[in-house]
Amino acid sequence: xxxxxxxxxGNVGAGKTTFIRTISEIEVVDTERRITDEKIASWKExxxxxxxxxxxxxxxxxxxxxxxxxxxxxxxFMWDIILNKVHAYILLVAVHRPxxxxxxxxxxxxxxxxxQIPMIIGLTHTDCEGAWQKDDVILALGLTNQNIDLPVVDVxxxxxxxxxxxxxxxxxxxxxxxxx
Amino acid sequence: MVQxxxxxxxxxxxxxxxxxxxxxxxxxxxxxxxxxxxxxxxxEERTAAMSAAIxxxxxxxxxxxxRGLVARIVVEGEKGYSVMVSCGRDAVLLxxxxxxxxxxxxxxxIKRLVRELMPLLG
Amino acid sequence: xxxLQLEEVNKLFxxxxxxxxxxxxxxxxxxxxxxxxxxxxxxxxxQKKATKISLEAMRDYFNWDYLKEKMPFRNSGLNKLVDKxxxxxxxxxxxxxxxxxxxxxxxxxxxxxxxxxEKIQQTALSMxxxxxxxEVSIINMPMKTTKYSIASSSKSNFAxxxxxxxxxxxxxxxxxxxxxxxxxxxKHF
Ligand SMILES: Nc1nc2c(ncn2[C@@H]2O[C@H](COP(=O)(O)OP(=O)(O)O)[C@@H](O)[C@H]2O)c(=O)[nH]1
Ligand SMILES: [Mg+2]
Numbered sequence: 001x002x003x004x005x006x007x008x009x010g011n012v013g014a015g016k017t018t019f020i021r022t023i024s025e026i027e028v029v030d031t032e033r034r035i036t037d038e039k040i041a042s043w044k045e046x047x048x049x050x051x052x053x054x055x056x057x058x059x060x061x062x063x064x065x066x067x068x069x070x071x072x073x074x075x076x077f078m079w080d081i082i083l084n085k086v087h088a089y090i091l092l093v094a095v096h097r098p099x100x101x102x103x104x105x106x107x108x109x110x111x112x113x114x115x116q117i118p119m120i121i122g123l124t125h126t127d128c129e130g131a132w133q134k135d136d137v138i139l140a141l142g143l144t145n146q147n148i149d150l151p152v153v154d155v156x157x158x159x160x161x162x163x164x165x166x167x168x169x170x171x172x173x174x175x176x177x178x179x180x
Numbered sequence: 181m182v183q184x185x186x187x188x189x190x191x192x193x194x195x196x197x198x199x200x201x202x203x204x205x206x207x208x209x210x211x212x213x214x215x216x217x218x219x220x221x222x223x224e225e226r227t228a229a230m231s232a233a234i235x236x237x238x239x240x241x242x243x244x245x246x247r248g249l250v251a252r253i254v255v256e257g258e259k260g261y262s263v264m265v266s267c268g269r270d271a272v273l274l275x276x277x278x279x280x281x282x283x284x285x286x287x288x289x290i291k292r293l294v295r296e297l298m299p300l301l302g
Numbered sequence: 303x304x305x306l307q308l309e310e311v312n313k314l315f316x317x318x319x320x321x322x323x324x325x326x327x328x329x330x331x332x333x334x335x336x337x338x339x340x341x342x343x344x345x346x347x348x349q350k351k352a353t354k355i356s357l358e359a360m361r362d363y364f365n366w367d368y369l370k371e372k373m374p375f376r377n378s379g380l381n382k383l384v385d386k387x388x389x390x391x392x393x394x395x396x397x398x399x400x401x402x403x404x405x406x407x408x409x410x411x412x413x414x415x416x417x418x419x420e421k422i423q424q425t426a427l428s429m430x431x432x433x434x435x436x437e438v439s440i441i442n443m444p445m446k447t448t449k450y451s452i453a454s455s456s457k458s459n460f461a462x463x464x465x466x467x468x469x470x471x472x473x474x475x476x477x478x479x480x481x482x483x484x485x486x487x488x489k490h491f
Contacts, residue, residue: 002475002476002479004475004479004480004483056483056486058479058482058483058486059482062478062479062482062483064483073375073377073439076377076439079439087475099371102372106378106437106438106439109436109438109439110438110439113438113439160491161491163491164487164488164490164491165491167483167487168484168487168488171480171483171484174475174480
């Protein structure tokens with residue numbers, strides 16, 4: 001049995017749980033809890049406290065696991081646990097919440113200091129009011145000054161086609177490119 | 181929380197009066213610290229998040245594997261126990277105890293503490 | 303004169319919500335339209351780097367409440383963003399600079415230095431704003447062994463992303479799985 005493990009990370013409300021729920025063939029095993037932090041509770045009801053888990057079965061020998069991490073910094077020990085067990089990473093960034101860009105940047109640095117695995121940045125909530133333009137987000141995440149050649153794609157976590165497209169772009173990160 | 185000082189007092193008393201108890205903390209189910217009396221080497225913020233994470237995983241396991249409601253989660257280490265119990269809908273209790281503590285007694289004391297805390301948590 | 307002007311600039315740091323626009327003066331002979339509006343008469347000809355001004359201004363910045371959201375986390379560490387600098391650092395700033403890159407959390411630094419954690423966070427933030435340090439997460443997991451130092455890594459940091467050489471302890475994924483997944487995604491979505 002061969003398992004491809006992909007982690008989905010990002011700030012609270014970026015769309016991690018939704019992303020996994022949209023593509024998973026099983027009902028996502030979630031560990032959501034009601035948010036008590038007043039500032040966040042004003043716009044979000046639940047939050048993941050351990051991990052979300054989703055699955056895709058390709059055939060009897062090959063499956064894909066997807067793990068969603070909690071968003072808040074206090075759960076960074078979960079990133080550690082997950083980071084060591086995955087083959088690829090998706091970082092979701094809600095582009096209508098610029099106050100979270102710093103957190104996203106922090107996660108990016110964190111991952112990068114520890115592993116070199118295929119990675120992609122998915123920009124969510126591009127359809128929302130106050131959404132930043134892609135180029136500006138790239139700048140805010142510090143991707144330009146580090147000369148990072150990391151794919152950045154728009155993704156709507158609620159839309160299966162869009163999520164699939166995001167995964168396809170992630171798969172292009174493997175070299176040599178798998179035959180199509 | 182409404183009764184923060186009272187909660188604090190009760191937890192403080194629990195930790196100091198019962199031998200073998202090395203610390204205790206009350207955290208929200210999403211991992212924020214409410215009250216904590218922990219050894220200074222431990223970070224209250226991260227401890228709170230960890231307690232919430234493991235309790236939620238334990239409860240998921242209880243559900244998935246049809247073990248019913250989860251009474252407690254115990255992590256037994258070389259140097260002692262960490263026990264996590266749900267304390268009503270709004271809180272999770274974490275208790276740290278030394279290796280020498282008698283398990284049965286420990287669980288009993290924790291049960292008593294939860295009963296005392298519950299009404300204050302509303 | 304320049305000092306007086308700087309004091310005015312420093313006061314700008316107490317504004318709680320504003321957007322600033324910086325314009326570069328180019329050295330070309332033609333004057334661009336926006337440069338026509340520069341207050342040339344008030345300019346002294348002296349210069350100071352914006353990052354230096356920001357560090358100095360933030361030392362006197364009292365209203366840290368407004369920057370709460372930006373504060374580095376207590377469990378974070380600090381890494382150097384540059385190898386060296388020509389800032390005149392205060393003692394605590396020097397201490398943070400010297401302990402950077404060594405995987406120590408702000409919380410530990412506060413304990414060791416016996417300085418309130420908030421003070422450490424504020425000092426770290428002003429140095430982050432000045433482009434000297436960056437906030438990094440430090441947890442127990444070992445860092446990958448890097449050939450380059452963090453401070454000079456800005457270019458090479460992400461360079462090997464396309465490398466199939468996965469550095470965590472996961473077995474390599476077969477091309478067969480990858481192509482099957484691609485086919486699956488194309489077919490079903
Ligand atoms: N409009 C819009 N809403 C989205 C998008 N992605 C996720 N959402 C919504 O954002 C909310 C937060 O998503 P969730 O998956 O809980 O975020 P998490 O905290 O990262 O797990 C949910 O109500 C989603 O339906 C998107 O691209 N556009
Ligand atoms: Mg979630």
